[in-house]
Amino acid sequence: MTDSLTIALAQLNPTLGDVSGNMAKIRAARRDAAAAGADLVVYSELVVAGYPPEDLMLKPAFQEDVEEAVKALARDTADGGPAMLIGTSWREDGKSHNAALLLDGGEIAARRYKHHLPNYGVFDEIRIFEAGPLPGPMNFRGVRLGVMVCEDMWFPDVTECLQETGAEILVVPNGSPFELGKMDRRTQLAVQRVTESGLPLIYVNQVGGQDEIVFDGISFVMNTDRTVPVRMAGWQEGLTLTRWRRDGASWRCEAGEKTRYPEGLEEIYHAMMLGLRDYVNKNRFPGIVLGMSGGIDSALSAAVAVDALGADRVRCVMMPYRYTSSESVRDAELCSRALGAQHEVIPIEAAVNGFLSMLAPAFEGRQADTTEENLQARARGITLMALSNKFGHMVLTTGNKSEMSVGYATLYGDMCGGYSVLKDVYKTTVFELARWRNAHLPEGALGSAQIVIPENIITRPPSAELRENQTDQDNLPPYDVLDDILECLIENEMGFEDIVARGHDAAIVQRIEHLVYVAEYKRRQAPPGVKITRRNFGRDRRYPITNGFRDARPSSRHREFSA
Template identity: 65%
Template sequence: MTDRLTIALAQLNPTVGNITANIDRIRNARAEAAARGADLVVCPELVVTGYPPEDLVMKPFFLDLVEKAVRGLAEETADGGPAVLVGTPWRDGGKRYNAALLLDGGKVAATRFKVDLPNYGVFDEKRVFAAGPMPGPINFRGVRLGVPICEDIWSADVVETLAESGAEILIVPNGSPYEVGKHDQRIQLSVERVTESGLPLIYVNQVGGQDELVFDGASFALGADRKLVAQAPSFTEHLMLTHWQRGADDVWTCAEAERIAPAGDLESIYSALVLGLRDYVTKNRFPGVILGLSGGIDSALSAAIAVDALGAERVHGVMMPSPYTSQESLDDAAESAELLGCKLDTIPIVPAMEAFERMLLPAFAGRDPDITEENIQSRSRGITLMALSNKFGAMVLSTGNKSEMSVGYATLYGDMCGGYAVLKDVYKTTVYDVSRWRNESIPVGALGPAGRVVPERVLVKAPTAELKPNQTDQDTLPPYEVLDDILECLVEKDLGVPEIVARGHAPEVVNKVWRMLHLAEYKRRQAPPGPKITRRIFNRERRYPITNGFTSIA
């Protein structure tokens, strides 16, 4: 039995399905931890496959490769170096489990299976995994380690069982996606488990982007006295060592360790968007991105995020003016590109508009221009961007925000064209807030320039699609501060009209927004993925029937 342990928290960024690369990441973390004197390296949930692996784990040949890779890594621990606690899918008794395996002494020394499988929001684990039995502690060099896996600490039962069966330290591997305020929620939840059990707790979270999820890391440790004793940085891979000692009362305490304060809300939102885009582009092996730079706030912020994520040389902006494009917009798009140092081409869509007008003239005879002609402009731009993407290989970055996605202010095969929508879960008011923050700050790891990256005029002029003369968004929408508050009530909180009206909104406006939200469901089903930052992202967490007679909430 030992009275001292050095435990390394390996906050890693795996790629879903890339078993070889993920094992290499674990191996490299173990080598670094060994050089720094660690006894145990703790990795995130399902790190071997990346999280969430979804239906990959239903393929037996995939699980064959997982098992072979894990057993090969286990053999390497015969070298006398640190043990490794890895998260991986694992088969046992004909069932698939979300497992934590202790690799030590050249073998798989212990297995524990996740008990509480989440099946809400972005999670779908009950469909692909079996629930494990209540676990007992793992005996590691004379220390009894309790290993609840992620959701297992969101209620008291698993930790209570571990405490009652003699666990001394709780170690929690996690695949917990980012959303605003989530870090505080994790800390509070962990404090509850420490309070109930009297045990210190180590929380190791994945980092990185995976389709619509961004994992922020921010791993930490709490003492048995509920004090935060270690805190890893957010949104970056990191190996953090913690040094533990058994006290005279048999309670383990952690010596002073790293404590890096988490970012504030605006910084964390921006960092999540950057990381989500960077990993989507890089892990899918795109050479870069191409986007329409309109001179508006959404495209200006999208371009800034892209440059910070990928570097200016991998970002290609395109201004596509129509007869309604103002000189201000032309100038603002040019300033955006200049501030960021990225390429900007100008390709007018007037020839395409004229060609469609001539082509459709017989069919449209006797009918006045309307939204049809406006949509043709958007679609001409979409075709242009997709043509450039097809020719040069860069991914089209869609620039629509959550407010527009909510109420249908997005054109299918037009401004919704693209492989990734970086602002998909960002309301318009937040777009402005984050843009102002970025003009005054630069996040760690950003590849773009310090200082102003969004032109000042873009932040103060009235938002407009410029699809007809003197058009602004507020011609047909409530002011964005009103719209976004109503949308948050409807989308995130499921509130009814009386509750929303009590916040100061007119009933007819609430019903109008609800109807627009309902009618745009079919568009959102065809939208590209984008990073989740709110409590409820469209499609993955909010699923409404398209054919739906519940059109009024009056």
């Protein structure tokens, strides 16, 4: 009987679809684990293919590549080194499964298929996988491993089945996306499963960005007394050894690497950094270009970009028009210089005037309105896209969740771009993040430890500066009021009366609800952005564009901020 085990946890950052690149990472982790004396290396969910694979998994050629790669990995284990518990797709009897395979002794020694397939929020695994049966334990060199894939830990039946069939250590490969408060929920679930089964638990999560989703890692071990002897660092790849001893009838992990995990504003900032870094690098952009307006959204977006990519890969462009204040021009340059990023000024007067002249005959007899304001935003969008086309840099969009919720954005104008770091961040949180970043340099950031966002940018009243003396509050309630209403409507799906009962003016709630619904068509055309909250726009919240429902009937059917 084996009385000790050394298990390596491989917290890797796979690239979806890059099977050969992911194989290189997997093999490198095994080499390092072998050098450290590991018996087994545990990897995250679907690490060979990348996660979530979406409809790429429906392509037979891709599945064949994945399976051939896994067979090659199995052959590697004939060298007498550590076994591998690998997350991968696998087909059996014509059905495709989300699987965990034990590779040992040159062969596939055991297979287990995910039983609970998530079909909510960002997940749609029922679309691409078949559910497996309730699993029994895997026999690994005399130790019975109770392997359950990701979502299977969220339900007690899989753990119960494993415990009743003799499992000794629970092992959970994960592709668990980040959202605020998620780590506490994972820990609570682990406590429940350990308490119910009386078994210790290994939790291995991937790290990295995949389109809108970010994975934070923070793999850990929990002993039967609910203590955590090992916790890996978040937001970065890593390999750590866990050393196990048989303690009477049960197993116990010795104390090892244990890092704190960031919370609150710090974890939001890390998510934005990693999401942007991986989106830019995995899609092979040389860098980013953004419109630097002198406002807080573009300043924070630029700070995240510099921290994620380095100042030499960030190009900030101020595009003034007649309504742009000298204060904004100055603040934009001060912020770019503080960040160390390239800064340039490209006036848009000639472009806007050209459009106005061209359209004058068609507009004859009509008063100026938001149409002329939107021409300014669209001239800026065209300018940024031209720079992107010429130099290859991706346009980073700077709009926040508050604006996108109510349509306070211009299609083909400030919504132009390939990615957004603020898409799921409310405006009040934008202010908090700016102050937090000025006081902290996040671990792994490539930017300056000094103040990078001038105080004047944080304290000035926000304005789109598309007309004389304009401020955001000309059209919107104060952001603390707006954001609370939006969170009630979007994150919590609260009814009209319940929101009013929180102390909000009924007419304002009615108007904001109406704006949220009529802006859906804009959001469908917005670039992807980092998921932060429980319900981001896109993968989480999928509302129809044509929608006649209103909880509170608006007094008019006008479409504010229509373009």
